Amino acid sequence: MTTRYESQKGSALLVVLLILSVMVIVATNMTMHYNSEFLRTANFVNGIQGKWYNKSSDSLVRRVLHQDFEDDPNSVNLSQYWATQGRTFEVDGGLISTHVFDEYSCFNLNALANHGYDYSDGSGNKTNMAKEVLLRLMLYMQIQQGDAEVVVDSIADMVDTDTSISRNGAEDSYYMSLAYPFVVPNTRLYNVSEIRAAKGMTASIYRRLKPFVCTLQNNELHINVNTLTETKAPLLAALMLSDYMTVESALDIIKSRDREGWTSVSNFLNQELVTNLSTDRTKGFISSVVAINSSVFHAETVLEYNGMKRRFFSYFVKNNKDAVLYKREYGGAE
Numbered sequence: 001m002t003t004r005y006e007s008q009k010g011s012a013l014l015v016v017l018l019i020l021s022v023m024v025i026v027a028t029n030m031t032m033h034y035n036s037e038f039l040r041t042a043n044f045v046n047g048i049q050g051k052w053y054n055k056s057s058d059s060l061v062r063r064v065l066h067q068d069f070e071d072d073p074n075s076v077n078l079s080q081y082w083a084t085q086g087r088t089f090e091v092d093g094g095l096i097s098t099h100v101f102d103e104y105s106c107f108n109l110n111a112l113a114n115h116g117y118d119y120s121d122g123s124g125n126k127t128n129m130a131k132e133v134l135l136r137l138m139l140y141m142q143i144q145q146g147d148a149e150v151v152v153d154s155i156a157d158m159v160d161t162d163t164s165i166s167r168n169g170a171e172d173s174y175y176m177s178l179a180y181p182f183v184v185p186n187t188r189l190y191n192v193s194e195i196r197a198a199k200g201m202t203a204s205i206y207r208r209l210k211p212f213v214c215t216l217q218n219n220e221l222h223i224n225v226n227t228l229t230e231t232k233a234p235l236l237a238a239l240m241l242s243d244y245m246t247v248e249s250a251l252d253i254i255k256s257r258d259r260e261g262w263t264s265v266s267n268f269l270n271q272e273l274v275t276n277l278s279t280d281r282t283k284g285f286i287s288s289v290v291a292i293n294s295s296v297f298h299a300e301t302v303l304e305y306n307g308m309k310r311r312f313f314s315y316f317v318k319n320n321k322d323a324v325l326y327k328r329e330y331g332g333a334e
Contacts, residue, residue, distance in 0.1 A: 054312040078227055094305035096302070098300070099300050105228050113159040129285045137234055153167060154170050170199040223291065230254055253274070300313055
C-alpha cells in the first residue's frame with residue numbers, strides 16, 4: 001500500500017521535473033535566439049565587409065583600365081592588362097577574384113529599338129539589321145527559326161517606345177492575359193535577365209543566348225572585333241549577315257587576328273573573306289557597327305570570405321583616359 005509520504009514524494013518529483021523541463025525549454029529558446037542573432041549579425045558584418053572588398057576591387061580595375069587607356073587610347077584588345085585572366089588575391093579570411101569583360105564584345109539588346117538600322121529595299125519592304133543579327137545569332141546556336149523569330153520580335157517590342165505589335169512579338173495585351181500579368185516597359189532594358197519574361201523565351205534559349213548579349217545604356221550596336229574570344233565566333237558570324245558565313249569561318253578570322261588585334265576597322269573589313277561576303281545591303285551597316293575600341297566594361301568579382309561566397313558586378317564607362325563607375329549589382333540578377 002502506498003503511504004501518504006510516498007505519494008507526496010512522487011508529486012514533488014513531478015513538480016521538479018516540470019520546472020526542469022520549463023527551464024530547459026527556456027534555455028533552448030534563448031540559445032536558439034542568441035545563435036540566430038549572432039548569425040544575423042555575422043552575415044550583416046560580412047556583407048558590409050564584402051562590399052568594401054568589392055569597392056577595393058573596383059579601384060584596382062579603374063587603375064588597370066586607366067593604364068590601358070593611357071598606353072593605347074585608340075585600341076582595346078585582349079593583349080592589354082584588363083584582359084588578364086585569373087586575378088586572385090588573398091584577403092583576411094578568404095579570397096577575392098575579379099574578371100573584366102568588354103561590353104562591346106556582346107550584342108546590345110537595346111539596339112533592337114534603333115530605327116537607324118532599318119533597311120528598305122526600295123519596294124516597301126523594311127527590315128531592321130540589328131534584329132537580323134540577333135536572329136542569325138540564335139540560329140547559329142541551334143535554336144529553331146520559329147522560336148527565334150518570336151523571341152527576337154518580343155524583345156524588340158519590349159524595348160521600343162511604341163505599342164505596335166511586331167509580326168511575332170507581343171505587347172501589353174498578351175502579357176496582361178498571363179497568370180501573373182504585367183506591362184512591358186517600352187524602354188531600354190537595364191539587365192539581361194529582363195528578357196526572361198519575353199514571349200517565347202524558355203530556360204534553354206536563355207542559357208544559350210545569355211553569354212552573347214548585354215544591355216548598354218543606349219541603343220547603339222558596337223562589336224569590338226579585337227576583344228571577341230573564340231567562344232564568341234557565332235556573334236561574329238551573325239554580324240556578317242551572310243548565308244555563306246559559317247561559325248567555323250568566323251572562328252578562323254578570330255584565330256588569324258594578331259595578338260594586339262587589327263589596327264583599324266578598315267584593316268578588318270578589307271580581309272578577303274569579309275570583303276567577299278559584303279553586299280550593298282550590309283556593307284554600310286557592318287562598317288558602322290564594327291569597332292576596334294571600346295568604352296564600356298564590366299567587372300565580375302567573386303568573394304569567398306568567412307565561409308560565404310558572394311558575387312558583385314561593377315560597370316565602367318570610358319571618359320577620356322579614365323574609367324568611371326556608373327552602376328553596381330550585388331549578387332547578380334539571376
